Amino acid sequence: MYQFDDRMATDGFDRLPDSLILLVFNSVSDIKTLIRCRSVSKRFNSLVPQTESLVLKVDCVISNESESDSIFLAIFKSFLKSLQEIFHPKPPPHHLAKIRPNNSPAQILTQFHRIRSLAIELPAGDLKLDKGLTVKWRAVFGKTLKSCVILGFREPENAAEREGGGGEADVAGGLKVRVVWSISALIAASARHFLLKEVVKEHGEMEELVLRDREGEGTVVMDKDGLRECREDSSHVTDDRSWEMSRTVVPSVRMRMRHEPRLELSGGVVVEGATLVVIRASVNVKDGADVDDAELALGAFGGAYAEAVQALLKCRSYLLEMNSF
Numbered sequence: 001m002y003q004f005d006d007r008m009a010t011d012g013f014d015r016l017p018d019s020l021i022l023l024v025f026n027s028v029s030d031i032k033t034l035i036r037c038r039s040v041s042k043r044f045n046s047l048v049p050q051t052e053s054l055v056l057k058v059d060c061v062i063s064n065e066s067e068s069d070s071i072f073l074a075i076f077k078s079f080l081k082s083l084q085e086i087f088h089p090k091p092p093p094h095h096l097a098k099i100r101p102n103n104s105p106a107q108i109l110t111q112f113h114r115i116r117s118l119a120i121e122l123p124a125g126d127l128k129l130d131k132g133l134t135v136k137w138r139a140v141f142g143k144t145l146k147s148c149v150i151l152g153f154r155e156p157e158n159a160a161e162r163e164g165g166g167g168e169a170d171v172a173g174g175l176k177v178r179v180v181w182s183i184s185a186l187i188a189a190s191a192r193h194f195l196l197k198e199v200v201k202e203h204g205e206m207e208e209l210v211l212r213d214r215e216g217e218g219t220v221v222m223d224k225d226g227l228r229e230c231r232e233d234s235s236h237v238t239d240d241r242s243w244e245m246s247r248t249v250v251p252s253v254r255m256r257m258r259h260e261p262r263l264e265l266s267g268g269v270v271v272e273g274a275t276l277v278v279i280r281a282s283v284n285v286k287d288g289a290d291v292d293d294a295e296l297a298l299g300a301f302g303g304a305y306a307e308a309v310q311a312l313l314k315c316r317s318y319l320l321e322m323n324s325f
Contacts, residue, residue: 014043021047029055029119031108038111052116056109058123106198117208118199125217126188127181135181138219138300139189142229144251148279149300150185151309152178153263153271178275179320182255185218186279191247192220200230252282252324256293258315265307276312282321293317 025047028034031054038045109115127135132154139148192211200209200222209222222230256278263274278293294313301309 018047022050022052025051026053029053031056031112035108035111049111049113051112052114054109054112054115054118056118056120058121106202109199109203112203115203115206118203118206118210120196120209120211122211122213125213125215126191127184127217135185136217136301136305137185137189138221139185139193140221140223140226141189141193141248142222142226143233144248145186145190145193145253145279145281146226146284147281147296148186148189148253148277149297150182150277150279151275151301151305151312152181152277153274153308156270156272178257178259178277181275182257182277182279183322186250186253187247188218189220190250192218193222194247196220196222197230197248200227204231250325253279253322254282255279255320255322257318257320258312259318260312260315263308263311265311271308274308274312276309276315 021044025034025037028037029051034048034051034054038048109118133152134154135150135152137148137150140146196209196211200206206227207224209227210219212219258276260274261272263271265271276293276297278297297309297313298306
């Protein structure tokens with residue numbers, strides 16, 4: 001007769017291979033949950049640090065008294081309320097010994113030794129926009145900005161505007177405002193990139209890093225090549241302006257802008273002041289070349305925004321150049 005062995009019930013989970021448990025941890029991803037898992041058992045405590053795919057979520061933001069800081073930097077002043085995340089203070093130029101608190105993101109990530117994919121999620125975007133106005137951006141970085149794509153528009157507020165009888169010709173505010181959108185997005189992106197450099201340097205196996213906000217406003221992306229480029233650059237003296245401004249210096253760029261005052265999409269959707277801006281670092285653009293923006297723009301905004309991007313790509317484009325800042 002078969003006899004039940006209590007040890008089988010006790011040891012059944014322990015017989016699972018480490019690779020299977022790590023597969024579960026990689027699916028969980030959430031850092032706060034994984035840190036709690038370390039207290040479950042000695043085995044979990046030893047396996048959690050080997051998780052390769054991680055998501056770091058920010059719970060809240062404490063606003064800065066300065067309005068300018070609240071736009072670009074306050075989002076970094078408080079990180080993960082439950083873990084009391086505060087980024088390290090800004091060191092003086094060329095200071096080699098960086099000081100950071102025990103609960104900084106970089107310090108928390110030292111608990112993980114094999115990070116290959118890291119996603120950081122902020123609770124809100126950086127830009128202060130008028131009601132009904134939508135601006136989204138996606139920036140790709142190496143040691144500095146490589147490219148940035150920006151999409152902006154406003155949905156009509158009433159039936160008269162939707163029918164084309166009540167809105168202004170350019171409700172988005174004109175060229176000046178659209179340039180301000182672009183500069184604001186570049187500053188926000190460069191501030192995010194600056195505060196990721198320490199994490200990038202300390203995790204040499206990382207192959208993908210994405211920082212986005214919960215509202216879906218802005219995304220910073222660093223692929224394998226960009227991460228390697230950033231690590232190689234970290235051994236050199238950084239630009240003094242980076243420390244002074246607490247952001248990565250934006251290089252000279254070329255901006256190709258397309259605009260449509262009124263855009264009618266499928267399903268009866270109407271948007272006003274639709275604008276698409278494709279920005280590339282000048283060093284990545286050959287002189288006199290008319291660069292095709294379709295692949296870059298559609299790669300940044302697919303899904304629900306793909307139709308608007310495709311329509312704007314057919315519009316006349318305007319080329320602007322901007323010096324480093």
